[in-house]
Amino acid sequence: MLDASLPPMPEGIIDTQRNYFRMLRRVLGACDHGKLSAQQAVIILCIGPDKLTSGQVRARGYAGTNVSYNLMKLRDMGLVKASSFNGDKRRVMNSLTPKGLELCIRLRRNLAIKEREAA
Numbered sequence: 001m002l003d004a005s006l007p008p009m010p011e012g013i014i015d016t017q018r019n020y021f022r023m024l025r026r027v028l029g030a031c032d033h034g035k036l037s038a039q040q041a042v043i044i045l046c047i048g049p050d051k052l053t054s055g056q057v058r059a060r061g062y063a064g065t066n067v068s069y070n071l072m073k074l075r076d077m078g079l080v081k082a083s084s085f086n087g088d089k090r091r092v093m094n095s096l097t098p099k100g101l102e103l104c105i106r107l108r109r110n111l112a113i114k115e116r117e118a119a
Helices: 011-030 038-047 054-059 067-076 098-118
Strands: 080-085 088-096
Touching: 011 038, 011 098, 038 054, 038 067, 038 080, 038 088, 038 098, 054 067, 054 088, 067 080, 088 098
Parallel strands: none
Antiparallel strands: 080 088
16 A cells, blocks of 8 residues: 655656657657657667667666567567577567668657757
């Protein structure tokens, strides 16, 4: 049972997250990827040019609990590919396909423009 004395989540943090996802959805629309969720865009931005496990994606800033599900969806869309780590099939490394990397670059450029506009 939750402790009733637990302070509420600061509104500023909630507003910041809402604004970030709202901006991401606008950027996704501008990149012609409206079918991609904001959470999936965060995963693409976290992976970038690297090869990461799902745990490393979480450590880089993806706060969602469904990272494996979203990685599977991104693989189905042809944006992420999975490979085994040095032949160990228990450890899956995720990297962006050329299509995913192109989208990542466009997202980062458009986010930088939006950030400059907001400043």
